[in-house]
Amino acid sequence: MKTRDITLHINEEKYNLTVDANQTLLQVLRSIGSTGTKYGCGTGECGACTVLVNGKTSILACLTLAALADGMHITTIMGLEKDGELHPVQQAFIDRHAIQCGFCTPGMVMKTISILEENPNPTEDQIRHELEGNMCRCTGYEKIVDAVQHARDMMKGETR
Amino acid sequence: MSELKIVGKSVPKVDAKIKVTGRAMYADDIHMPNALHGKIVRCMQYAHARVIKLDISRAQKMPGVVKILVPEDIEKYNTYNTGVMDLFAPDELNAVWGEIGEEPIFTKHVKHQGDALCGIIAKTEAEAEAAAEMVDVEYEPLPVYLTTEEASHPDAVQFTPEKPGNVAYRVPGGLFPEGFYGYGDIDKGFAESDLIYEEDYYVPKQKHCQMEPHSYIAQFDDQDRLNVWTSSQMPKPVQTKLHKLFGLPMSRIKVNQTVIGGGFGTRLGLIGEPYVCAMALAVPGRAIKLNYTREEDWVASETRHSGRFKLKMGFKKDGTPVVYDGYMSFEKGGYYTHGGVVWVSGILARGAYKFENFRFDGDAIFTNKVPCGAFRGYGNPQQALCMEQLIQRMCTDTGIDTIEWHKKWHREAGGDPWGFGVPTMNCGADEVLDRGVESFGWHEKKEINANQSGPKRRGTGMMLGVHCSAGFPVLLEHTVATVTLNEDATAIINCSISDLGCGNHTAITQIAAEALGFSMDDVFLNWGDSDANAFDIGAHASRTIWTAGRAVKEACEDAMKQVYAKAAKFLKVDPAELVMEDKKIFTKEAPDQIVDLKELLWKGIYAFMSPEDFQFKFDRGQIIGKASFMPFANNPGWYACFVEVEVDTETGELKVLECTYVNDIGQAINPAAVEGQLEGGIQQGLGFSLTEEMYYDENGLILNNSFTDYKMFGPTDMPKCDIQLVTTEEQYGPYGARGVGEAGLCAPGPAVGNAIFDAIGIQFNEAPFTPEKILKAIKGKGLFPDKRA
Numbered sequence: 001m002k003t004r005d006i007t008l009h010i011n012e013e014k015y016n017l018t019v020d021a022n023q024t025l026l027q028v029l030r031s032i033g034s035t036g037t038k039y040g041c042g043t044g045e046c047g048a049c050t051v052l053v054n055g056k057t058s059i060l061a062c063l064t065l066a067a068l069a070d071g072m073h074i075t076t077i078m079g080l081e082k083d084g085e086l087h088p089v090q091q092a093f094i095d096r097h098a099i100q101c102g103f104c105t106p107g108m109v110m111k112t113i114s115i116l117e118e119n120p121n122p123t124e125d126q127i128r129h130e131l132e133g134n135m136c137r138c139t140g141y142e143k144i145v146d147a148v149q150h151a152r153d154m155m156k157g158e159t160r
Numbered sequence: 161m162s163e164l165k166i167v168g169k170s171v172p173k174v175d176a177k178i179k180v181t182g183r184a185m186y187a188d189d190i191h192m193p194n195a196l197h198g199k200i201v202r203c204m205q206y207a208h209a210r211v212i213k214l215d216i217s218r219a220q221k222m223p224g225v226v227k228i229l230v231p232e233d234i235e236k237y238n239t240y241n242t243g244v245m246d247l248f249a250p251d252e253l254n255a256v257w258g259e260i261g262e263e264p265i266f267t268k269h270v271k272h273q274g275d276a277l278c279g280i281i282a283k284t285e286a287e288a289e290a291a292a293e294m295v296d297v298e299y300e301p302l303p304v305y306l307t308t309e310e311a312s313h314p315d316a317v318q319f320t321p322e323k324p325g326n327v328a329y330r331v332p333g334g335l336f337p338e339g340f341y342g343y344g345d346i347d348k349g350f351a352e353s354d355l356i357y358e359e360d361y362y363v364p365k366q367k368h369c370q371m372e373p374h375s376y377i378a379q380f381d382d383q384d385r386l387n388v389w390t391s392s393q394m395p396k397p398v399q400t401k402l403h404k405l406f407g408l409p410m411s412r413i414k415v416n417q418t419v420i421g422g423g424f425g426t427r428l429g430l431i432g433e434p435y436v437c438a439m440a441l442a443v444p445g446r447a448i449k450l451n452y453t454r455e456e457d458w459v460a461s462e463t464r465h466s467g468r469f470k471l472k473m474g475f476k477k478d479g480t481p482v483v484y485d486g487y488m489s490f491e492k493g494g495y496y497t498h499g500g501v502v503w504v505s506g507i508l509a510r511g512a513y514k515f516e517n518f519r520f521d522g523d524a525i526f527t528n529k530v531p532c533g534a535f536r537g538y539g540n541p542q543q544a545l546c547m548e549q550l551i552q553r554m555c556t557d558t559g560i561d562t563i564e565w566h567k568k569w570h571r572e573a574g575g576d577p578w579g580f581g582v583p584t585m586n587c588g589a590d591e592v593l594d595r596g597v598e599s600f601g602w603h604e605k606k607e608i609n610a611n612q613s614g615p616k617r618r619g620t621g622m623m624l625g626v627h628c629s630a631g632f633p634v635l636l637e638h639t640v641a642t643v644t645l646n647e648d649a650t651a652i653i654n655c656s657i658s659d660l661g662c663g664n665h666t667a668i669t670q671i672a673a674e675a676l677g678f679s680m681d682d683v684f685l686n687w688g689d690s691d692a693n694a695f696d697i698g699a700h701a702s703r704t705i706w707t708a709g710r711a712v713k714e715a716c717e718d719a720m721k722q723v724y725a726k727a728a729k730f731l732k733v734d735p736a737e738l739v740m741e742d743k744k745i746f747t748k749e750a751p752d753q754i755v756d757l758k759e760l761l762w763k764g765i766y767a768f769m770s771p772e773d774f775q776f777k778f779d780r781g782q783i784i785g786k787a788s789f790m791p792f793a794n795n796p797g798w799y800a801c802f803v804e805v806e807v808d809t810e811t812g813e814l815k816v817l818e819c820t821y822v823n824d825i826g827q828a829i830n831p832a833a834v835e836g837q838l839e840g841g842i843q844q845g846l847g848f849s850l851t852e853e854m855y856y857d858e859n860g861l862i863l864n865n866s867f868t869d870y871k872m873f874g875p876t877d878m879p880k881c882d883i884q885l886v887t888t889e890e891q892y893g894p895y896g897a898r899g900v901g902e903a904g905l906c907a908p909g910p911a912v913g914n915a916i917f918d919a920i921g922i923q924f925n926e927a928p929f930t931p932e933k934i935l936k937a938i939k940g941k942g943l944f945p946d947k948r949a
Contacts, residue, residue: 020286035189086180
């Protein structure tokens with residue numbers, strides 16, 4: 001197997017890594033202990049592996065070759081908490097009871113951040129459409145959609 | 161009952177933070193030092209075949225390969241079945257229906273796509289996968305049986321000599337008291353009926369699609385202990401089943417339950433544990449990690465029972481339910497697994513209405529599909545989907561108000577035994593129906609929808625249902641809990657309670673805190689540790705709160721009884737007079753005479769004689785409360801579901817617009833968690849009736865083994881959900897709670913079917929009700945022709 005030497009900035013820490021050419025970003029993240037990012041399908045259908053590039057854009061780590069992520073700044077679910085403070089989106093998921101088994105939660109939270117980065121004021125309809133690529137089998141999405149709306153309002157400084 | 165302080169509050173889940181930070185440890189997140197990796201070699205190209213030759217010589221030479229286990233290596237172990245009826249049902253009953261454990265760990269007779277042939281152990285996962293590709297297998301293909309008719313043909317290849325004719329399971333008769341699942345005279349019933357309805361239904365093969373694929377770790381350590389890490393929803397029965405399978409003493413098996421990424425029944429009993437444990441036993445000392453890919457989850461992890469249901473019912477002109485006669489024939493899949501689902505289907509069908517005569521018969525026939533096992537609802541969604549649609553047709557034909565029919569004929573509290581053969585102590589069905597009619601706007605919507613034109617037609621439908629709070633008395637019910645009071649007046653609960661995501665760990669902590677008079681922060685639940693946790697049957701049958709909740713409550717009450725006994729001795733009062741507030745114990749008569757709980761507990765552990773009088777202040781010893789609780793009741797929750805759909809008569813497309821769901825759950829321990837259970841159940845129930853089915857080609861290979869091709873309800877498909885909780889009195893469940901975990905799934909399907917019937921006047925016998933079927937039926941009947949000019 002051919003290998004590549006790459007540099008990844010994961011949650012603001014620099015990693016110099018030698019990876020197999022066919023290794024996915026998801027495999028590499030999990031191998032270095034960033035296990036909050038989940039394998040749900042490996043085929044880009046469930047969204048459990050969603051991470052952020054440059055703190056904004058969501059990508060699916062299972063469909064991204066690690067070698068192609070060379071030099072990227074990646075934020076995972078494990079890098080959101082700052083000085084003991086949860087990210088408002090994380091807090092919203094707790095407050096609105098949007099977590100059941102929790103396996104989709106890391107991807108849902110990262111996707112929500114990217115939704116709100118792109119559009120700080122999405123409607124409920126827009127939120128539902130944006131979440132189509134992130135599957136949840138526990139909640140029926142009701143409380144997740146509620147949590148995203150709550151996060152939207154909190155981040156705008158208003159709480160419903 | 162005094163006012164509840166913690167029970168009944170929607171407190172955040174105790175595990176919310178570890179899950180939202182990504183720090184929760186699911187099985188695949190655990191990394192053992194120097195671990196090896198397992199890979200199961202599966203037959204992917206045949207659904208039915210004999211293995212003529214299994215050649216591992218090329219695979220053995222692959223880099224990193226440590227060992228390869230073939231069928232001959234596991235012949236020393238017993239065979240098994242993945243289900244738990246061998247443990248949960250009495251031997252007499254198992255003998256009647258012929259419980260078998262015919263599944264070998266690795267097989268030479270492939271019975272479904274994905275059947276396991278051998279196991280690779282290698283240094284890395286990639287090396288194990290590469291070696292698996294190099295195993296050479298020669299097959300003799302066998303005829304593939306996808307339907308019960310094909311498999312039960314006299315010339316069909318036999319799946320196991322123990323089950324002639326490939327009849328895996330037949331509903332037993334004669335063992336139970338009369339009136340259990342059948343009563344009256346069926347022929348007489350039909351002779352006396354004015355209206356007879358008969359249909360042949362098909363219920364689909366639904367997949368759990370839990371988000372976390374199965375993962376395991378096992379290690380046979382230097383103290384001859386088999387340590388297993390698994391996300392099983394039944395860790396203690398898994399321990400027992402591994403004991404039976406491998407012949408190891410229970411003291412030499414430790415099951416560590418990890419955080420569970422969704423279950424819904426798929427993690428009920430054994431799944432990958434036999435494979436990973438066989439691998440661990442073959443390489444003593446080394447930890448083995450075994451991850452299922454999502455593809456393996458589709459082919460090698462159980463599904464809901466699919467099959468045909470012949471249902472015939474007779475009524476009087478006024479709607480009086482005279483006779484019910486059902487025959488359910490399930491497609492079992494390749495192995496016996498949970499044989500008894502069809503039987504439970506009958507029990508639950510028996511539970512809802514006061515038919516004067518009732519018969520439920522059925523079987524499960526082996527087929528070359530993925531074995532069917534447990535799935536949320538366990539037979540109830542299948543039968544309810546059919547029965548409620550046929551009742552609606554009778555109501556529509558006769559002009560009987562469907563709400564009134566349901567109110568009049570549901571079973572009641574008191575002497576009227578519901579499905580499980582025991583009388584229920586209460587029934588909130590009427591209140592559930594009233595609340596639903598009002599909240600949904602049933603009559604208003606009927607009025608609005610009365611005059612419709614155009615290609616899109618709206619309709620409303622409803623159903624009433626009932627589901628158990630536990631398995632009693634037909635299945636084992638047992639939970640053991642201990643409560644250790646620490647010297648600082650905090651508590652550790654030890655109980656093997658599974659939380660599949662439903663919030664059981666939170667609810668149980670709430671119950672414990674309430675019963676102890678502590679805050680939530682002062683109580684911690686230690687679960688998933690088979691050494692520390694005594695017996696519990698695990699999560700199934702909506703039973704965790706009912707049985708485990710009461711076990712924990714009683715263990716806490718036992719601890720507090722010991723506390724009060726010590727305090728009473730010190731205060732020289734009757735313990736019955738004592739109360740506790742803010743951990744201060746006193747009598748109402750002398751509130752200034754106080755025993756501090758912390759001091760009492762501390763000095764029980766760090767106990768010294770007073771230098772003055774050489775006496776101990778309190779009785780010495782640490783307080784541990786315990787309960788080994790086996791319930792003697794099973795009060796079901798009644799639920800009703802109301803939906804509105806819009807059918808596009810030009811395309812067959814269907815949109816579910818609204819869903820009101822009302823459940824009589826008694827006291828919700830955590831209302832937000834209960835709502836979440838029901839909303840999630842609705843998502844699965846809508847999928848069951850409208851979009852979800854595993855499709856096979858003629859060779860028995862799965863066609864839609866991906867989340868793209870297997871369509872679940874997504875965030876834009878979900879209707880507006882209106883969850884209404886009715887809290888009728890509950891005398892038996894802890895703090896008045898009943899079970900709720902499965903009901904959400906059982907309800908939406910029939911309500912949707914009835915709403916489609918209301919919208920376009922057509923009923924469908926084969927779920928899921930897809931746009932193709934709807935459009936075909938509309939065209940076939942020549943309906944709405946003016947709209948498709």
